[in-house]
Amino acid sequence: MKTSIATVSISGELPEKLDAIAKAGFDGVEIFENDFLAFDGRPTDVGRMVRDRGLEITLFQPFRDFEGMPEPLRSRAFDRAERKFDVMQELGTELILVCSNASSASLGGIDRAAADFHALGERAAKRGLKIGYEALAWGRHINDHRDAWEIVRRADHPNVGLILDSFHTLSRKIDINSIRSIPKDKIFIVQLADAPLIDMDLLYWSRHFRNMPGEGDLPVAEFAAAVAETGYDGYFSLEIFNDQFRGGSSRLIAADGHRSLIYLGDQVRRMPNAPSFSVKAMPDRAIVKAIGFVEFSADEEEATELVGILRTLGFRKEAVHRTKNVTLYRQGDIRLIVNADGGGFAGPSFVVHGTTAYAIALMVDDAGKAFERAMALDAEPFKQAVGAGEVEIPAIRGVGGGLIYLIDDKGDLGRFSEIDFLPVEDDAQIAPAHLLHVDHIAQTVAYDEMPTWLLFYASIFEARKTPVFDIIDPAGVVRSQVLENASGSLRITLNGAENRRTLAGHFIAETFGSGVQHLAFHTDDIFTTAASLRQNGFKPLSISPNYYDDAEARFGLEAALSDRLRAENILYDRDEFGEYFQLYSPTFGEGFFFEIVERRGYKGYGAANAIFRIAALKKHLRPEGMPKS
Ligand SMILES: O=C(O)c1ccc(O)c(O)c1
Numbered sequence: 001m002k003t004s005i006a007t008v009s010i011s012g013e014l015p016e017k018l019d020a021i022a023k024a025g026f027d028g029v030e031i032f033e034n035d036f037l038a039f040d041g042r043p044t045d046v047g048r049m050v051r052d053r054g055l056e057i058t059l060f061q062p063f064r065d066f067e068g069m070p071e072p073l074r075s076r077a078f079d080r081a082e083r084k085f086d087v088m089q090e091l092g093t094e095l096i097l098v099c100s101n102a103s104s105a106s107l108g109g110i111d112r113a114a115a116d117f118h119a120l121g122e123r124a125a126k127r128g129l130k131i132g133y134e135a136l137a138w139g140r141h142i143n144d145h146r147d148a149w150e151i152v153r154r155a156d157h158p159n160v161g162l163i164l165d166s167f168h169t170l171s172r173k174i175d176i177n178s179i180r181s182i183p184k185d186k187i188f189i190v191q192l193a194d195a196p197l198i199d200m201d202l203l204y205w206s207r208h209f210r211n212m213p214g215e216g217d218l219p220v221a222e223f224a225a226a227v228a229e230t231g232y233d234g235y236f237s238l239e240i241f242n243d244q245f246r247g248g249s250s251r252l253i254a255a256d257g258h259r260s261l262i263y264l265g266d267q268v269r270r271m272p273n274a275p276s277f278s279v280k281a282m283p284d285r286a287i288v289k290a291i292g293f294v295e296f297s298a299d300e301e302e303a304t305e306l307v308g309i310l311r312t313l314g315f316r317k318e319a320v321h322r323t324k325n326v327t328l329y330r331q332g333d334i335r336l337i338v339n340a341d342g343g344g345f346a347g348p349s350f351v352v353h354g355t356t357a358y359a360i361a362l363m364v365d366d367a368g369k370a371f372e373r374a375m376a377l378d379a380e381p382f383k384q385a386v387g388a389g390e391v392e393i394p395a396i397r398g399v400g401g402g403l404i405y406l407i408d409d410k411g412d413l414g415r416f417s418e419i420d421f422l423p424v425e426d427d428a429q430i431a432p433a434h435l436l437h438v439d440h441i442a443q444t445v446a447y448d449e450m451p452t453w454l455l456f457y458a459s460i461f462e463a464r465k466t467p468v469f470d471i472i473d474p475a476g477v478v479r480s481q482v483l484e485n486a487s488g489s490l491r492i493t494l495n496g497a498e499n500r501r502t503l504a505g506h507f508i509a510e511t512f513g514s515g516v517q518h519l520a521f522h523t524d525d526i527f528t529t530a531a532s533l534r535q536n537g538f539k540p541l542s543i544s545p546n547y548y549d550d551a552e553a554r555f556g557l558e559a560a561l562s563d564r565l566r567a568e569n570i571l572y573d574r575d576e577f578g579e580y581f582q583l584y585s586p587t588f589g590e591g592f593f594f595e596i597v598e599r600r601g602y603k604g605y606g607a608a609n610a611i612f613r614i615a616a617l618k619k620h621l622r623p624e625g626m627p628k629s
C-alpha cells in the first residue's frame with residue numbers, strides 16, 4: 001500500500017504543505033489546482049519541489065464540468081483539458097482527476113459521457129497521460145461510482161479509468177460490494193476520507209467536515225477492504241476538506257493523516273479476503289488491563305499541598321524512590337507517584353505546566369509489543385536516563401507532551417516499584433476510603449486536537465470511542481468524547497475546549513497545554529467513602545441544593561436517598577444499566593481535581609451532571625485566575 005495526500009488537506013503555502021507531507025512519511029501527493037495556482041512558481045518548479053522532497057505527484061486535480069456538455073461548451077472543455085495536460089507534463093504527473101459534471105448546462109446520457117471520455121482518452125494517450133473519472137456525490141447526472149464505472153467501461157479506452165473516493169460512496173450509503181467486481185487495472189487511484197455522521201447537504205458536509213479515516217463515523221476500512229479485494233494495491237490518497245485542518249498545524253495534520261493510513265492498512269490486513277494487500281505487519285492493538293500508576297510532577301511546596309489532599313482521600317505512603325525525591329502513594333489498586341525531584345522529565349514539565357499528572361502508566365498485555373505497535377503508528381518514543389540498576393520503562397509521548405509508560409506484569413517491568421523504590425511504613429492516622437481503582441482519566445485538549453488523540457489512542461490500544469457529547473459550561477461549550485474498552489479497565493474522557501473562559505479552556509491556558517485535568521477513582525460504597533473522607537478532613541465540592549430538588553423529581557428518588565446525597569454533596573445519575581454516584585474535590589492548582597464514583601452497573605460518565613459540577617468548580621478557582629466572562 002502506497003500513501004498519498006492531497007495538498008488541499010493541509011494548511012499553509014505550498015512549500016509548507018509539501019514539507020509537512022514529506023516529513024510525515026507519505027510516498028505521494030495530489031496537487032490540488034488551487035494550491036498550484038496560488039503559488040508563484042512554474043509547474044516545473046513545483047514538480048522539482050515535490051521530487052526534491054522524495055515525493056511523487058500521484059495526480060493533478062480537479063478538472064470540473066467536462067462530460068456531456070453541449071457545444072460550444074464541449075469544445076471549450078476539450079481545449080481547457082489540453083491546457084491542463086500542458087501543466088501536467090511540466091509538473092511531471094500522468095494522471096488527472098475529472099470529477100463528474102455538476103453544471104446545470106450538462107446533458108445526461110451515459111453514452112454521450114462515454115464518447116466524451118473516449119475522445120479525451122485519445123488526446124491524453126498522445127501525451128502519455130491518463131484520465132481518472134470520479135463521481136461526486138452531488139454530480140448533476142453522475143453521482144454514484146457504479147454509474148461512473150459504467151461510463152469508464154463504455155469509454156473503453158486504456159487511458160481512461162475510474163477514481164474511487166470513499167466519501168462520495170459512503171456518504172450516499174452506496175453498497176461497497178459493487179466495488180469488488182471492478183477490474184483492478186481500471187481503478188486508477190483511490191481517495192479516502194472519513195466524516196462524522198451529520199445530517200446535512202452532501203456538498204457542504206464534504207467540503208467542510210471530512211476527516212482522516214478512523215476520525216469519523218464512516219466505514220472507511222471496509223471500503224478500503226472492498227478495494228483491496230479487487231487486487232488493487234496502488235495508492236491510497238487522503239483528500240480531506242476540513243475547516244479546522246485548514247487552520248491547524250500542517251505538521252500535526254499530516255502526521256495524523258499518515259497514522260490514519262497505517263492504521264487503516266493494519267485493519268484491512270486483518271480482515272478476511274484481503275490477501276493481496278501489501279502492508280507491514282505489526283502487533284495487535286494493546287489490551288490495557290489496568291492503569292498502572294499516575295505520576296504527578298510538583299515542586300516541594302505544591303507536592304506538600306497535593307499530598308495533603310491525597311491523605312484526605314485515604315492514600316497511604318507506600319514507598320520512596322531509592323535515589324530521587326519521588327514518593328509512591330497507594331490505595332486499593334491505585335498507585336499515585338508524586339515526583340518532586342526536579343530532575344528528569346518531571347522537572348521541566350513542572351516548570352512549564354505547573355503541578356500536573358504528566359505521566360500515566362498503562363498496564364498492558366505485553367509492553368514490548370505495545371511499544372512496537374506505537375512505533376509502527378508514528379508515536380514519538382520517550383527515553384530518559386535511568387539510574388544504575390533501575391528499570392527502564394518503555395514510554396511514548398501522549399496528550400500535551402505528557403508521557404504514557406507501558407508496563408506489563410512480566411519480568412522487571414512487573415516489579416519496577418520493588419526495584420526502584422524502598423518500602424516505607426506510614427504511621428499517619430488516615431481512614432481508608434475504599435477507593436479501589438482508577439475509574440477514568442479525564443484529559444483536556446484544545447477542541448481541534450480531539451481527533452488527533454482519539455486516533456492516537458484507538459489505533460494503538462484496543463478501545464472504542466463513544467459519540468460526542470456537548471457539555472455546557474457557563475462560558476461556552478466543551479465537547480466530550482470517551483475512549484473505553486469493553487472491560488472498563490481503560491476509560492479516557494477527552495474534553496475539547498473551544499475558548500479559555502470555559503473551565504477546560506482555562507485549564508489549558510493556565511497549564512500551558514493539554515493534559516490530565518481530573519482523575520476519577522472507583523469505590524464500591526460511596527456513602528462509606530464519603531464518611532471516611534469527612535473523617536480525614538476532606539472538603540467535597542459543594543453542590544447547589546437546587547440540584548437535589550431536581551434530581552429527586554427527575555429520577556423519582558426516595559426523600560431519604562436524596563437527603564443523603566445532598567448531605568454528602570454526591571451527584572446522581574441513572575442509565576438503562578444502573579445507577580451512578582459522583583463526589584468531587586474542589587480544584588487544586590490551575591484547575592485539577594479528583595472525582596470519586598460508584599457505578600452500580602451504570603456505563604456512562606454522568607455527562608448530564610457536568611454542567612452543575614462545572615458551575616460549582618468554577619466558584620473554587622483562584623479568583624484572579626479566571627477571566628471575567
Ligand atoms: O468538492 C469538490 O468539488 C471535490 C473535488 C474533487 C474531488 O476529488 C472531490 O472529492 C471533491
Ligand SMILES: [Mg+2]
Pocket residue numbers: 134165191239
Ligand atoms: Mg475526491
